[in-house]
Amino acid sequence: MAGQVQLDGTLTVGPAAASDSSFPGGVDVIPLDTTPSPKNYQRREHKETSISAAVNLALDFTGIFARFVYLRSDAAITFRVNGLAADIPLHGVLLLEAPDATPITGITVSGTATIEYYITGNSS
DSSP: OOEEEOOOEEEEEOOOEETTEESSOOOEEEEEOOSSSSEEESEEEEEEEEEEEEEEEEOOOTTEEEEEEEEEESSOEEEEETTOSOOEEESSEEEEEOOTTSOBOOEEEEEEEEEEEEEEEEEO
16 A cells, blocks of 8 residues: 655744743744655554563564654653664654665564554565
């Protein structure tokens, strides 16, 4: 099944309000979208699962060379991309995009949490 991923939104960062104004007055607004936008795909996978004391649990990428990955965790976990040796900490949301030439072929996670992931890409 072919389709498109489109991410719409903004990330707004600034100081907390103090009375009727904020100090300093600067606010950063960053648009969120994919490159290219929208991003085409041939295959997708979407799952939510609970992991308990998992060590290097592989997420299901069967048949997909991922170009877009959304991963959300409700607790602190670590993850690895494409079998690399470094564990990367995560508590919250991760968005990854990859070019066709170097797709994401696997992610492993370790920890205890409920995770949700959504991947799209081309057939492997």
